Amino acid sequence: MTSRVRIALLLGLAGVVMITLVMAPMLMSTFPSFLGGGSGMTTDCEDGDVINVTNVSNTAQSDIPSDYLQLYKKHGKKIGVQWTVLAAVGKRETDHGRSNLAGVKSGTNYAGAAGPMQFLISTWGGKAKIKVSSKFNGYAADGDGDGWGDVYNPADAILGAAKMLKRNGAPGDLKRALFVYNHAMWYVEQVLEIARRYATDGTLDLPPEADPACDTPIVEAAPDDVVKKILTYALAQRGKPYRWGGTGPAGFDCSGIIYMAYRSAGLSIPRTTFGQWPFGVKIDKGAEQAGDLVFFNAGPGTSASSPGHVGMVVSPGKMIEARCTLCGPIKVTTYRDRPNIVGYTRPLQNSDVQGQLKRLGVT
Missing domain, CATH: 3.90.1720.10 (endopeptidase domain like (from Nostoc punctiforme))
Structure with missing residues (x-):
């Protein structure tokens, strides 16, 4: 109880946080889709997918699986959102896909969310795996080029999350973008704090296009x-x-x-x-x-x-x-x-x- 109270004080949530912290990892926003990078010491203005480790803190390197780190960097740059924020969402939702809770690797949780980035199936496109066409305007995304948006595929899910954050305010208005992702200000602050720890200098720099x-x-x-x-x-x-x-x-x-x-x-x-x-x-x-x-x-x-x-x-x-x-x-x-x-x-x-x-x- 003492440690939980300490967390609650830090987040400014008092006793309510003890309930929401248990439920939150599997919750996702139901905002509709019509609303409409690297942090660190150096600036990367060129296109490409190669990770520059000077832009990744020791915390990030030790905590994020290498394949997930590559995807966060790649799709963050492609869409134009801070990769650190994208990675922090992945950490907060499912510990970068390592969680064994329901809905992470198969099925859905009690709220209907699925995959490493915890999309509601309804916001993903109505099905866990959907054919993605050039005219498709949902959050389902094809991050590995196979023509399908698979909510359980990290490449697809991370690209979809990047698109959702970008559509709703990132990279400039991160609080709004994250609040749309999950309707709780304590969630927003937690994700931003994780993102700062993933950055080499503790700041949330703008991606190259911004x-x-x-x-x-x-x-x-x-x-x-x-x-x-x-x-x-x-x-x-x-x-x-x-x-x-x-x-x-x-x-x-x-x-x-x-x-x-x-x-x-x-x-x-x-x-x-x-x-x-x-x-x-x-x-x-x-x-x-x-x-x-x-x-x-x-x-x-x-x-x-x-x-x-x-x-x-x-x-x-x-x-x-x-x-x-x-x-x-x-x-x-x-x-x-x-x-x-x-x-x-x-x-x-x-x-x-x-x-x-x-x-x-x-x-």
């Missing part, structure tokens, strides 16, 4: 100086809030940040998403480059011919976007696995913009 230290290679890879100016402005707005109708400096909406980024390079394009869509020259999928726009059939009153959301490509597969009020701050995200993509445009090839470039002395 880290300003990684902006230089993105900007330098731009096709010309005009695009470099556009990217520099847009990336500098990262971390600011979404604001309906916003054109800065305090906040932006999805088209507002693009409008102002082009203005920073001396160029005028339409202000709204509905105006930007027909303005740029259409670009085939796979041909998009930095500075191009990617449009989505998302938002009230929109359609495939009148998309309501837009992001700006900053590097292959990555865009900067101001998504929505509840989606966290402006950030760089992945877009190729996002549903409802309508198409891509290149505003710089619009005839009006070509004339503006000539007046600016840009050929």
Whole structure:
């Protein structure tokens, strides 16, 4: 009893925690799916799956099985969430799959949760193993490339957990993302404390796509100086809030940040998403480059011919976007696995913009 009271005092839960600590490892959020890396001493701005052990604390190396550590790092980087937080969820839920409690390796627990990351079968996709297609928008994920999302497969479950955290606020709003994962603030604080112990310096650094230290290679890879100016402005707005109708400096909406980024390079394009869509020259999928726009059939009153959301490509597969009020701050995200993509445009090839470039002395 003394040790439990001590834990309760640390967590600020008083006597209630003695009940919830017993139940919590197997509980998962039932929030619907429509809401919509490495910590440590060094910054890893490149893609790839190789673990840099300098980014992993001694605690993490001794506590996390090597195959799980590889998956946390790989999928954390792929999705853009702190691998330490992803690993801390795995630790808190099932001790990285080592727990022998019901539902971890087969079946479900009393709440209907299953697998090493404890997904409710209903939020996974309705079945423990489901065929994952490019149009699938649930949390079931194919982390090993076999075409199936298996809730008991660590590769699939960890990727699914990364997607869930990202969709609900990570990497910027970790408390919100974790609260959606499990509706308890004591759970949130426990996971964050574990994550800090897994980091070499005890901090929860941003993953590469959210880290300003990684902006230089993105900007330098731009096709010309005009695009470099556009990217520099847009990336500098990262971390600011979404604001309906916003054109800065305090906040932006999805088209507002693009409008102002082009203005920073001396160029005028339409202000709204509905105006930007027909303005740029259409670009085939796979041909998009930095500075191009990617449009989505998302938002009230929109359609495939009148998309309501837009992001700006900053590097292959990555865009900067101001998504929505509840989606966290402006950030760089992945877009190729996002549903409802309508198409891509290149505003710089619009005839009006070509004339503006000539007046600016840009050929």
